[in-house]
Amino acid sequence: MTxxxxxxxxxRDALKTASPKPGSHHLGHHPTAxxxxxxxxxxxxxxxxxxxxxxxxHTEAEWITLFTKNSFDLRTSVIVAADAGAAHRQLRALSExxxxxxxxxxxxxxxxxxxxxxxxxxxxxxxxxxxxxxxxCDAGISGCDxxxxxxxxxxxxxxxxxxRALSVLPPHHVVIARLDQMVPDLPSAYELLHHTYGPAQxxxxxxxxxxxxxxxxxxxxxxxxxxxxxxxxxILY
Amino acid sequence: xxxxLFIPCFIDAIYPKVGMAMVQILEKLGHTIxxxxxxxxxxxxxxxxxxxxxxxxxxxxxxxxxxxxGAIVIGSGSCGxxxxxxxxxxxxxxxxxxxxxxxxxxxxxxxGFLVNQLGVTDLGxxxxxxxxxxxxxxxxxxxxxxxxxxxxLKHVRGLELVEMTEAETCCGFxxxxxxxxxxxxxxxxEVKCASAAETGADYMVSNDSSCLMHLxxxxxxxGRPLKTLHLAxxxxxx
Amino acid sequence: xxxxxxxxxxxxxxxxxxxxxxxxIQSAMTKYYAARYPRQAIFRDWQxxxxxxxxxxxxxxxxxxxxxxxxxxxxxxxxxxxHWTSTSEQARQVIVDIIRRHNAQRIVKSKVMTSEEIxxxxxLESLGFEVVESDLGEYIQQLKNxxxxxxxxxxxxxxREEISDLFENHLGTAQTHDPEALTMIARDVLRxxxxxxxxxxxxxxxxxxxxxxxxxxxxxxxxRLTAALPRVMITxxxxxxxxxxxxxxxxxLPMLATAGTGQPLTCxxxxxxxxxxxxxxxxxxxWHVVFLDNNRTTLLADPEQRDALHCIRxxxxxxxxxxxxxxxxxxxGTTYQGPIGSVITPHLRGLQDWKHLSSASSLCGACxxxxxxxxxxxxxxxxxxxxxxAEKPGRLESLLWQGFTxxxxxxxxxxxxxxVGRLLQPLHGLVKGDILDPARAWTKSRELPEIxxxxxxxxxxxxxxxxxGDRKGGPP
Numbered sequence: 001m002t003x004x005x006x007x008x009x010x011x012r013d014a015l016k017t018a019s020p021k022p023g024s025h026h027l028g029h030h031p032t033a034x035x036x037x038x039x040x041x042x043x044x045x046x047x048x049x050x051x052x053x054x055x056x057x058h059t060e061a062e063w064i065t066l067f068t069k070n071s072f073d074l075r076t077s078v079i080v081a082a083d084a085g086a087a088h089r090q091l092r093a094l095s096e097x098x099x100x101x102x103x104x105x106x107x108x109x110x111x112x113x114x115x116x117x118x119x120x121x122x123x124x125x126x127x128x129x130x131x132x133x134x135x136x137c138d139a140g141i142s143g144c145d146x147x148x149x150x151x152x153x154x155x156x157x158x159x160x161x162x163x164r165a166l167s168v169l170p171p172h173h174v175v176i177a178r179l180d181q182m183v184p185d186l187p188s189a190y191e192l193l194h195h196t197y198g199p200a201q202x203x204x205x206x207x208x209x210x211x212x213x214x215x216x217x218x219x220x221x222x223x224x225x226x227x228x229x230x231x232x233x234x235i236l237y
Numbered sequence: 238x239x240x241x242l243f244i245p246c247f248i249d250a251i252y253p254k255v256g257m258a259m260v261q262i263l264e265k266l267g268h269t270i271x272x273x274x275x276x277x278x279x280x281x282x283x284x285x286x287x288x289x290x291x292x293x294x295x296x297x298x299x300x301x302x303x304x305x306x307g308a309i310v311i312g313s314g315s316c317g318x319x320x321x322x323x324x325x326x327x328x329x330x331x332x333x334x335x336x337x338x339x340x341x342x343x344x345x346x347x348x349g350f351l352v353n354q355l356g357v358t359d360l361g362x363x364x365x366x367x368x369x370x371x372x373x374x375x376x377x378x379x380x381x382x383x384x385x386x387x388x389x390l391k392h393v394r395g396l397e398l399v400e401m402t403e404a405e406t407c408c409g410f411x412x413x414x415x416x417x418x419x420x421x422x423x424x425x426x427e428v429k430c431a432s433a434a435e436t437g438a439d440y441m442v443s444n445d446s447s448c449l450m451h452l453x454x455x456x457x458x459x460g461r462p463l464k465t466l467h468l469a470x471x472x473x474x475x
Numbered sequence: 476x477x478x479x480x481x482x483x484x485x486x487x488x489x490x491x492x493x494x495x496x497x498x499x500i501q502s503a504m505t506k507y508y509a510a511r512y513p514r515q516a517i518f519r520d521w522q523x524x525x526x527x528x529x530x531x532x533x534x535x536x537x538x539x540x541x542x543x544x545x546x547x548x549x550x551x552x553x554x555x556x557x558h559w560t561s562t563s564e565q566a567r568q569v570i571v572d573i574i575r576r577h578n579a580q581r582i583v584k585s586k587v588m589t590s591e592e593i594x595x596x597x598x599l600e601s602l603g604f605e606v607v608e609s610d611l612g613e614y615i616q617q618l619k620n621x622x623x624x625x626x627x628x629x630x631x632x633x634x635r636e637e638i639s640d641l642f643e644n645h646l647g648t649a650q651t652h653d654p655e656a657l658t659m660i661a662r663d664v665l666r667x668x669x670x671x672x673x674x675x676x677x678x679x680x681x682x683x684x685x686x687x688x689x690x691x692x693x694x695x696x697x698x699r700l701t702a703a704l705p706r707v708m709i710t711x712x713x714x715x716x717x718x719x720x721x722x723x724x725x726x727x728l729p730m731l732a733t734a735g736t737g738q739p740l741t742c743x744x745x746x747x748x749x750x751x752x753x754x755x756x757x758x759x760x761x762w763h764v765v766f767l768d769n770n771r772t773t774l775l776a777d778p779e780q781r782d783a784l785h786c787i788r789x790x791x792x793x794x795x796x797x798x799x800x801x802x803x804x805x806x807x808g809t810t811y812q813g814p815i816g817s818v819i820t821p822h823l824r825g826l827q828d829w830k831h832l833s834s835a836s837s838l839c840g841a842c843x844x845x846x847x848x849x850x851x852x853x854x855x856x857x858x859x860x861x862x863x864x865a866e867k868p869g870r871l872e873s874l875l876w877q878g879f880t881x882x883x884x885x886x887x888x889x890x891x892x893x894x895v896g897r898l899l900q901p902l903h904g905l906v907k908g909d910i911l912d913p914a915r916a917w918t919k920s921r922e923l924p925e926i927x928x929x930x931x932x933x934x935x936x937x938x939x940x941x942x943x944g945d946r947k948g949g950p951p
Contacts, residue, residue, distance in 0.1 A: 004559040007714070007768050011540045014776035019537060022529035022782055022849050044719070045531040045726035052524030053729060054517040054739075070739065106756070125756050131670055131704060151729065151739045163756035164703035168696050168743075186725035193721070202553070202686060204752045204762075205702070207745040208728070213696040214742055217612035217628065218635055218654040220506040226611055226658055227665060228696020228743070244931050246883070250893050251924045253931035260935075272935050278883040285838065287860030288868075288876040295883055326854070374839035407797045411837025416916035418484075418835050423920040424491035424801040425837070428501075454921030 049187050056150045056184040063149035063182050064236075070152025071234065074211030075224060080179075081237040084110070087176065088117040090235055091141075094174070095120065100138035104129070104170055106162025108143035111176045114235070115141045125162045131169075140170035140229070144177050146192055147234065150185040153210040154234065155192070157203040164205050173212070173229040177236050239269045241306040243299075243344075245316040245447075246278050252446045258469035259312050259347055262360060273302050281319040284327060285412050292327055300324070300336045308354065309344045312469060314376020314445045315412075317346045322379040346376050348444050348468055352385035358392050364474045365395030368466075369438040371429065371452070372405050373445030386444050386468050393471060403432035410451035426455045434463055444468045479808055480831035486806035487835070496632065500800050503631045507794050510737025518733070528730055529849040532785035535684070535717040539775065542684035542717045543766070549687025550764060553749030558765045563593035566767050570595065570676070570709060573763055574604065577707055579673035583665075585691070585698035586610040587678035588626050588788065589711045589767050591810045592823075595676075607668045609697035611661050618645045624804035626811055627735055627790030632803060665697070675705035675759065679712040680787065681727060685720045688748040689764065692731055694741045702747060708759035710747070714766050715775075715784040721746070727787065734847040735789040774822040780855045783818050785848040792842035792852055798835060807832060814842035818855040826863050833859035890932065897926045 001009075056066055064080070071078045081087040091114050095103075104123040105115035115122055123129050123137060134140075144156040154175050161167045167175075183189050189208070197203060213228030224230050240263055244256045260270050280295035299320070303309055311317035321344040328337040351357045370390065376382045383405075390398050409415070409425025416422075430452060433441045441456075441463055443449050449465040456463050490496055515521050535542055547557045560566040566589075574582065582604055590596065596617070599606045608617040612629030616622065618641050623629035630638070635652045642648045648660050669675075677698055679689035689710055691698045702708055718727065724744070732738040751758035774784055793799045793813030804812040809820045809832070817832035833856040842852040864873075882888050903923065906912040914923055 002559070003561055003565065007559050007561060007766070007772065008540050008543075010768070010772040011543075011714075011775060014772050015537060015539065017776075017778045019533070019778040019781040022533050022785070023526050044534065044723065045527050046720040046722035048527050049524075049722070049726035052518055052520045052527060052726065055519055074739075128756055135666065135670065153740055158752075158755045158758065164699065164758045168699045168703065186729065187722060190722040190725050198686070202688070202748045204553070204749040204755060204758055205745060205747055206688075207699065207743055208740060209743060210738075210740040211742050213694070215611045215658055215695050216736070217610075217615070217630055218633075218638055218657055220503045220628070220631065221654045223655045223658040225662065226695035226697070227609065227662055227669075227700055246889070249931040250896075250926050253927050253929060253934055256931040257934060274932050274935060275886050277886055277889045283876045283880060285857065285860070286834075286872070286876060287857075287862075287864035288873070289861050289864075291876045291880045294880050298884070323857075326857075374837070374841070378840035378844055405841070407837045407839030407841065409797065409837055411839070414834070414837045418487065419916045419919060420488045420491040421798055421801055421835065422837070424497065425797045426921075428797070428801070450924050451921065454917070454924065457922040458920060 050185060053185060053187075054150060060179075060182060063184050064179065067147055067149040067152055067182060070149070074152050076152060076211050077231070077233040079233065079235045081235060083237055084113065087235050087237040088114050091174065091176070092118055094233065095139070098138065098172070102137050103139045103141055104134050104137040104162075104166055105141040106166060108160060108162065110178065111141050111143040114176045125166050131165070134165060134169050137170040139172040139174055140166045141174045141176065142167050144175050144181065145196065146181050146183045146189055147177055147236075148183055148186060148189050148208070151210055153208045155189050155206070155208055157197070157206045159203050161207070167207070167209065168213075168228040171225065171229055172231040172233065173209075174233045174235065177234060179236055239271060239307050241271045241273065241303065241309045243276065243279070243303075243309055243311045243316065243320065244272065245311070245313050247450065248312055248446055251450065252467065255312050255446055255467040255469050258467070258473045259310070261473050262351075262469060263310070265360075266355065266357060271306070276302055279316045279319045280327070281316060281323070282412055284319065284323060289327060293331070296324060296327060297333065300333055300340055303340055304336060307343065308350065309340070310347055310350045311344060312347045312444070312467070313447055314346050314373040314380055314382065315447050317344060318375035318379035320344045346380045346382050346444065348385040348389055349380060349382045352388050358388045360389070360392070360472045362472045362474050363394035364471050366439045367397045367399055367437060368440040368442045368471070369399050369401045369433050369436045370404060371408060371433065371441055371443040371448060373443055373448045374407050376444050377405060382444070389468065389472060390442070393474075396471070399436040399438050401432040401436050403429055406432070408448045408452055410448050412447070415451055422451070423455065426451055430455055430459065430461060430463070434461055439464065441465050442468055442471060477828050477831070479828055482808055483806055483831055483835065487802045490802050490806060496803060497801055499632060499634070500803060503628065504794055504800060507737060511733060514733045514737045514739065524726060524730060525847055525849050528726055528847055529782070529785060531718065531723050531726070532848050533782065535719050536715065536775070536781060536784050539714065539717060542719055543714060545684040546682055546687050546717070549685070550749065551687075553687065553752065554762075555687070555749050556761065556763045558763060560765060561768045563769055566593050566711065566765055566769070567595060567598050569765050570711070571598070571602065573707065573709060574599075574674055577673060579707065580604060581668070581672045582606045582674045582676060583668050583672035583701050583705060584608050584676040585678070585693065585701040586613055587676060587711055588810060589678055589713055590676065591622060592769060593767070595711070607665065609665050609668065609701055610693070611658060611695060614661055614665065615641065618642075622810070625790060625793055626788060627793075669700040669704045672705040674707045674709060675701035676709045676711065677701055679710050679716055680731065681718045681724065682712060682716045683718055683721050683724070683746065686748060688721065688746045690724055690728070690744060690746045692728065692741050693743050694736075696743055699743050699745055702745070702759070703757060706759055707761045707763070708750070709763045709765060711765045711767060713771055714768055715771050730847045731787050731789050734791040734845070770823045774819060777822065779858055780818065780822070782850050783815065783822075783855060785850055786815050786819075787848060789847060791845045791847065795841040795845045797837070797839065797841070814852045814856070815850070818852055818859065821859050821863075826859065827867060830859060830863035833863070890930075893926060893930060897928070900926055
């Protein structure tokens, strides 16, 4: 008998007695055990989350406003540009203001275009990269799968984000995105993921980024840039 | 309405005035009071200590005696929770399970009973002092009673209610916990008393005398001027 | 009393009289409340969300075998290695074997509470490997050679001055009392560690059955770097962290962040579904998921307390617990502190050795009220007390409760006792507070209440019989 078999056998033995459905231990009523076949009738987070999560509004304009507000609270900079050209100019202004010397990007359509327009030394992570070189970059410029209005988050994967490290190793992460990549809430983000990658094309990493890296470990005082980027900028058009 | 009063042992022995005030209030509202004097302890001390068979021996006479009672009103959230919330657990799978569930449905904490069952919020009382309210944990969480005591206090003439930041934090009494883990119990009580004193109130009021017994003990030892009173004692002031 | 119980009592006595310590915890928690409650209020319906979260976990746990097998099938299909371990020893062995197979020397870890459970760092260090904790709080605790103080806020008991001293002693850095400067010192040291490490070890907050992924919740980015740069990634996780579907995270991630730290979401919520896939540019060549039982199936076998396995380790029950706030994290002597630790440790490590933690509670219920997955925590403390007594009653305590029951079942005896007590009461002053005082545990810090001259019973018996109608309109 393998260890796996032993564990599964202990689990199956333990589950021979069903446990009471949560929330039934309230006032005056002893919980009654439910039969396992009623498990499928349990309310699930996957189907019901939208009803409980914070409100997001109904229109794309409301979502963009909410995203911007949440980003402000999170210390994420959001720049809304009129078109690709304006977005490139905004990125160049950022680069000049911070004095970037080299940047990293990947072969994602709009991110690569914006980076190329900078005319700086750049690493492209697509063909593999030297980790020391990536670490020395002033900024990592990536695309994303979606922006999430509800939480002010960026959804990206190894494919839309140029691998696992590009969006977390350089000190400034810049996301170039289209306004139509805005989704209202977290359930929509998961629907999008299923639609884009499921059931057989899952990337090995999917991340939801909500603000620049932070810690409160020292006296619960907020410090940005604990290990990941100290700055996060989203340029939208 | 005929109302059965359940008077816990420590109210009987140490704070009889609380029971008397409850009688006075309910009778003034035109109700008939029944007091089953042969009941002493609800069984909570052994129950909380893990001695459930002993707790059942104490609880069985309560179940039997109160079987035919109408509304049962209890002047302590803690003992109230024992009857309402813990008897069903104590007797789960025992022959008395149904009786425990039936009893549970007709047990009420005093302030919740006045406000939610009788629809009374103004008892014509007057108490021109600054008070702060301590939520006894069992009254608050097992009997879900945050609002009723405040509704009642709001209608007392001249009374100024000042909420303390730690209103919902446990005072640290916890029955046998108070002596088994005296240092923790005391530290918790100190937090509570400091928070209450910070409001500048003259009285710390609660609907649970067991908490007040512990808090008064601490306040008196520390020489703080803050006084303690049960809600019912305020509602009979005129 | 067991050694653990004595240690708890001693630590509790010492720490409750340490006002600086109490003040520091209180102040950290005040910041937590200020962040959490407004955040919770933004939810359309937090209470219904809790119920949904609880039911989702319940469904997952009650079909744990099915969901774990589903995870395994999906994860393996993308090249993940899945290992099953029943005990600490087995988990340690599996991990050491992987490290040795790769001739690895340097190991970087993101926060892994299960590794505290199996004392992994001590083992790896004793075998000569370099192990570095990368979460800032965990790193500080590692330098201090202490376990985490709180399983979400590992070094909340330390002041910036103490951390500055620690860095000066271990890293030779200049004194600074600026939290940002202190954080940057750790950032610089640890960046090198991620890049040099051969092996990255992570934990997991959730196991997603449907897609064969794990999900890691963090703020600092250390887990992302740990999972990105080293060529081998090991994830050590308890079998109970299961969620049936990927989209369940849409509710669990914001609830965990809100209950844990008062954030809308933590900074990084990352789902890993395999080692580097064809066409991907980075990530580990191998990913090993090590499942740990370590008596979780013992708790699973108790249907009454099975919901304790729903725990998502947000730490909220610690943050609201008045016991925790006064005795701090180390007094517990457990990997998981606070109410959840008091509930589960007796199942994981032995009821008789850890039952005292279930007694050390006023049963106030603040933990149950705050728990985002509605674990019936304070009632489970009662269940542990009951189970401990049923298994092995204390001889003296047993006699005491039998005596108490005998007395209370006889109203005449109770009333006689009351009268005797009233008579003896004036004599109490002679012994009050000293060693002969039978009520010393009470009177050491509190005045004893006085037995009233007339009990309620006596009042009721002696009051004139008047009908309710006559009383109407005025006090009796």
